[in-house]
Amino acid sequence: MDLFEYQRQKNMEKESPLAARIRPKSLADFQGQGHIVGRNTLLYRAIVADKLTSVILYGPPGTGKTTLAKIIAATTKSEFVQLNATTAGVKDIKETIERAKSNMGMSDKKTILFIDEIHRFNKLQQDALLPYVEDGTVVLIGATTENPFFEVNKALISRSTIFELKHLAKEDIKQIVVRALYDKDNGLGHFDCKIEEDGLDFLASIANGDARVALNGIELAAMTTEKSEDGIIHLTVEVLEQCVQRRSLNYDKDGDNHYDTISAFIKRMRGTDPDAAVYYLAKMLHAGEDPKFIARRIVICASEDVGNADPLALQVAVAAAKAVEFIGLPECRINLAHAALYVAAAPKSNAVIKAIDRASRDVETVHAVVPMHLRDAHNASVKVVGHGVGYKYAHDYTHNYVEQQYLPDALVGRVYYEPTTNGVEDLIGTHLKKLKEEE
8 A cells, every 4th residue: 555545544433434534443342232242252253253154144233344354354364355236246255355365365364345235236246245154265245234135146045144233232432432422633622512311311212223313313413503602512302303314213222112012013003003003113114223124024924814704905015115126215215105094904814824833733643644645646656555546536516526535534624714604705714605505
């Protein structure tokens, strides 16, 4: 690096947002996530010993994924390369791989490849990485806000350890804010600011577990608020409300409101209350909830709580989920509202989930085999031992129905699906009952 480049980087660091300037440089300064980086945890030991294997860091924004990667970069003896999935392509991956091969061959030096927002890599890009993660050419660190089991290549998942980061606790946010406020080297110490406990409480609540939200808010407040007569910038709740660029919304207070709100949303759809359902939907979207997460809950509810009482509910929910993927916010809020209101207003039945739960219990606890007359008989040799013998083809009978044993011997007489009298399911139940009566 020449003098010009060095000075350019120093200037960039000086002008960087507060969240970047006060980023911890060691595990000792890292705040929160004790379940994965607490002393003697697997990830902590791997980082300290510089024995990291491929990992995927999964969690909400502002919880420390990139910070952890930077700490690894500062402590490892391996070469550390960073790519951002929003700008990098297959060409960048190939260049990194060639460099990693050269490092390994010439100096026996490993390469750690950090890919931020790895969920934004398409299948082709992820497939291009796979063989080199598998053979150890690179150690992969992927960071994602999306559930990797939905968004990342299963083969990459199987070759990586998944670490889930949680929303930061209120106390963690407070400590981060206080450290930033009084840090004279990289923080806001030279502004002579003072914040009371109610201001800290407000920031910790509005941040929704995202340290970056709190730090952005306090930085803006410090830079735009005039000093009082005592020569101090007083960061009151009123000042902070103006500087945090979303309304004061109690969404993740005490770390539980995220789960409480989604629970209320589901229960309102289940309870046939469209007005409450769309309210909780609006609240989640306003607070920055992932629309894909909301869409998945609506799809589940469409089968779990509506089921065959209105078979169209699942189609509407799945269509909305697909719309979320290719439309995105803010417009996809309309698709989500469409599906949530449909599912909430639909007739309800939990017969589907009860049926699969009952059947699953029997699968786990009862030894049962397929009856001989139902077994595959396409091969003439298996007919000799009785496969398919005695099977009655339903379409040869009136109403395309014939009574015969379908369940294994050990389960004869079991009833898993019991249609309710709600909506379309009433017709289904009547139809099934009529078939059995006419036999």
